[in-house]
Amino acid sequence: ELKVEQNPLFLSMQEGKNYTIYCNYSTTSDRLYWYRQDPGKSLESLFVLLSNGAVKQEGRLMASLDTKARLSTLHITAAVHDLSATYFCAVDPQPGSSYKLIFGSGTRLLVRP
């Protein structure tokens, strides 16, 4: 059974600082997705990583995938308050055959002034 673990589960950081959120998963997969959720809202797709070594960047966020280590990272550069949200990673355990995503528990990010 695929397990997806995120850490930290909660992150409070100051504006302007850098930090990384980690997503580990327990079985082979080369498809990983990052989502953002604002309080009381739906999930918004941030990044789709479809191969080993994939790196995507959007603004102050950068995501990468290492399928051999079964690890994805979401790096935050010079955080701003608008990045405060909960971030989820999700893994497709059977790419090409079933496509049903397994989600991590989420990382709640709070960016303080």
Add this chain to the structure above:
Amino acid sequence: DADVTQTPRNRITKTGKRIMLECSQTKGHDRMYWYRQDPGLGLRLIYYSFDVKDINKGEISDGYSVSRQAQAKFSLSLESAIPNQTALYFCATSDPRGRGGYTFGSGTRLTVV
């Protein structure tokens, strides 16, 4: 109009009542999913459907049933609601290759009293 529409947005119901949550999409996707979200647990898959005649149980299907009335419509029913089904429910769609990730609806907040 939203690509994935869920109704109702909020619902309070009593223990033992039958309730249906509805989802419709204009993405033209074949694949549709129902997830529930509980604080600290991420999203867990209830049911998924790859076309009108293909419906599958997810990891937490007990106490739930679904109906795929058309390609664009996928409903979730709680036959006899119980308090631990209080949660935020999301419908999602995806294209067959999964390269774009999921598109989520806005969610239904269900409270069972």
